[in-house]
Amino acid sequence: MGKVIANMSMSLDGFIADPADGIDQLFGWMGSGDVEVPTAVEWATFRMSPASARYMRDAMAGVGALIAGRHLFDITQGWGGTHPLGVPIVVVTHREPPADWPHTDTFTFVGDVEEAVRTARAAAGDRNVVIASAKIARQCLDAGLLDGIHVDLVPVLLGEGVRWFDDLAKAPVRLGDPVVIEGDGVTHLAYDVVRPS
């Protein structure tokens, strides 16, 4: 069975977006290198350092489903209907999908994180479930549903914005030592969550 992994680009001071939800300061490493990493959509091709490209290709090959929050779904307008990862998307929301949203197997709308993880695991099979929203990741962590935290740590201090790990219900949360991959403009840190014994 695959793992449930939260993955975000984060500033050294813990922010995943600026106060206006902007991410320009945090995603430069995805577009500033020489190695092309194609995605499932034409509008998104990454250009990365060789190290980040290897990391991203491995991550993309390992992912079987994605969980996102409704906020991320809304601000990306549902990625135009196809997420760059090209995998089933489970959106956690208390509201109905947009009225004109096409009914496909690619997007499932569920009411809570437990159902989201169940649904995404079933879709992912042996591959990993990746969580792409900070709030959902926190809720999964609180519910003991998270196996890994993969941080793309960006060498910048933002000073203000949206924090990834605010308002943890159960702390401290122990992690294992990370697998480290050094990119350009990013340090990839892959941590396992240590379950309380």
Added chain:
Amino acid sequence: MGKVIANMSMSLDGFIADPADGIDQLFGWMGSGDVEVPTAVEWATFRMSPASARYMRDAMAGVGALIAGRHLFDITQGWGGTHPLGVPIVVVTHREPPADWPHTDTFTFVGDVEEAVRTARAAAGDRNVVIASAKIARQCLDAGLLDGIHVDLVPVLLGEGVRWFDDLAKAPVRLGDPVVIEGDGVTHLAYDVVRPS
């Protein structure tokens, strides 16, 4: 000339102490390994992983003076008169030293961070000045006096406590890609501060 470097152990979510100023969750890597790293005082001998021991010995060999805030000086009771690094200490404070504090060349009490950096640089010569207090490090960063930020990143989420990089006056602050050393229970990340051009 040496560099002015801020160095702290920090949780992945950006805390350098728990809400009660406790640091037990963050300094385990200094005492859980097999390699002894002696200090200038008998009451402090580190026991680290081989990688952390090499990192610490290099850091200790490179430091020529230390800047601390009054809060750190007070809660450590002035390290009993001798800091483990065995170098001159510059304490930033608006108050008088403790009445019974011995007058030695080891401790200098100054009123602001500019004077602290001047004094510490003069004492350090060609070696580095290390800043051991979060608030002083932030003030130096704001004043453009900081050359490096060395983070001993600990694989834990504390959820609450004292943040290192709160209330930055000038953000974003760009850093270079870090030198990475992988220890046990810690990832050492040595960043240079990129000065605005």
